[in-house]
Amino acid sequence: MKPIAVTMGDPNGIGPEITVKAHADPARRPPVVVIGDPDVLARACRTTGTALTVRAIDSVAQARPTRGVMDVLTEGGLPADLAPGTVDARAGMACFRYVRRGVELALRGEIRALTTAPINKEALRLAGLPYPGHTEILAELSGTKDYAMMMANDELRVVLVTVHQSLRTALDALTTARELEIIRLTDRTLRGGGLAHPRIAVAALNPHAGENGLFGREDLDIIEPAVRGARAEGIEASGPWPADTVFMRARAGEFDAVVAQYHDQGLIPVKYLGLERGVNITIGLPFVRTSVDHGTAFDIAGHGTADHTSLLTALHQAADLTAGPDGRPADPSPPT
Structure with missing residues (x-):
C-alpha cells in the first residue's frame, strides 16, 4: 500500500512535535512518510519524550514502514539557529519546499494522499512567497483552478465560498458563478466519499437571509440563483438558509454539508466543536489533501x-478518502 506523505509544517511551530506524536500513536492506521528535516524531528522526539528512530531516506521507494521508525524525506537542511516559537523567513521557505515536494509526489502517484502540519502565513510572506495559506499553494502547484476549503469533523462539514481575505473584499468576491462552482465541488466530493445523494445547504450572507431584500439583496440576487442552477443540474441543494440556524440543522442530520459565504461564518461552528476533532480538506485537487484545523x-x-x-x-480522514482498490479518490459520475 502506498504511504500518506506528511509535511512537518513550520519548523519553528508545533508541526514537528505533533508529527512525531501522531506517528508514534498506536491508533495510527495508514503507513506514513514524512517530508521535513530529520534533525528538527529528532529534536521534537526529545522534547515530547516520543520514542522514535528518525531515518532519513531519499525516495518513497526506500520507505520501510516499521513501528517505532519514522522515514523522513529530506528537503534541504535547516540552519541550526532556528528557534521554536519565532517567525523566520527561512522556516517559511522550508514550509514551501515541503509542500512542493508533497505535491510532486502526489501528482506522480507515489503517495496515496498528502496530509499537512501547520504553516505560518507571516513566515511565508517574509520568505517572499505570495500565498495566504496552504490551499492557494496546493492549487497553484497542481494547476488546479476550481478548488475550495472544506472543514469537517464527525458532526459537521462546511465548505467556504471565500477564504483568506478581508471581509470587505470577500463580499465583493461573491458571485453567482462562484456559488454554483462551490456547490458543484461539494456535491462531487461528497458523492466521491460514498454519499449517493448529498444534501447541501447554502448559508445566507445577510441576517435572516436578507428578509426578502430588507437587509440586503445579495441572498436574492447572487446566492438564490446559484441554488436554482444547482438544482437544475440534479444537485440536492437548498437555501439560502439563515446562518444562525443552518449549522445547527446540519449538525442534527438535516444536511450533509453547509456552503458558507466567508471564513469565520463557516469555521467558527466547526472549531467551536473542538479543534482537536477538525480536519481541513482541500476539495477539487487531483489528489487527496487533509490537514489540521489549527495553526503553528x-x-x-x-x-x-x-x-x-x-x-x-x-x-485517518486521508486514509478513508483513498480507501478504493487503487488508493486514489473516487471519481464520481455526474448527478442524474
Whole structure:
C-alpha cells in the first residue's frame, strides 16, 4: 500500500512535535512518510519524550514502514539557529519546499494522499512567497483552478465560498458563478466519499437571509440563483438558509454539508466543536489533501505539550478518502 506523505509544517511551530506524536500513536492506521528535516524531528522526539528512530531516506521507494521508525524525506537542511516559537523567513521557505515536494509526489502517484502540519502565513510572506495559506499553494502547484476549503469533523462539514481575505473584499468576491462552482465541488466530493445523494445547504450572507431584500439583496440576487442552477443540474441543494440556524440543522442530520459565504461564518461552528476533532480538506485537487484545523501555535512550540489529535484525525480522514482498490479518490459520475 502506498504511504500518506506528511509535511512537518513550520519548523519553528508545533508541526514537528505533533508529527512525531501522531506517528508514534498506536491508533495510527495508514503507513506514513514524512517530508521535513530529520534533525528538527529528532529534536521534537526529545522534547515530547516520543520514542522514535528518525531515518532519513531519499525516495518513497526506500520507505520501510516499521513501528517505532519514522522515514523522513529530506528537503534541504535547516540552519541550526532556528528557534521554536519565532517567525523566520527561512522556516517559511522550508514550509514551501515541503509542500512542493508533497505535491510532486502526489501528482506522480507515489503517495496515496498528502496530509499537512501547520504553516505560518507571516513566515511565508517574509520568505517572499505570495500565498495566504496552504490551499492557494496546493492549487497553484497542481494547476488546479476550481478548488475550495472544506472543514469537517464527525458532526459537521462546511465548505467556504471565500477564504483568506478581508471581509470587505470577500463580499465583493461573491458571485453567482462562484456559488454554483462551490456547490458543484461539494456535491462531487461528497458523492466521491460514498454519499449517493448529498444534501447541501447554502448559508445566507445577510441576517435572516436578507428578509426578502430588507437587509440586503445579495441572498436574492447572487446566492438564490446559484441554488436554482444547482438544482437544475440534479444537485440536492437548498437555501439560502439563515446562518444562525443552518449549522445547527446540519449538525442534527438535516444536511450533509453547509456552503458558507466567508471564513469565520463557516469555521467558527466547526472549531467551536473542538479543534482537536477538525480536519481541513482541500476539495477539487487531483489528489487527496487533509490537514489540521489549527495553526503553528508559536506560544507553546518547543514545550512538548501540543495535542496531535487533529493531525491523527487528518491522517485517518486521508486514509478513508483513498480507501478504493487503487488508493486514489473516487471519481464520481455526474448527478442524474
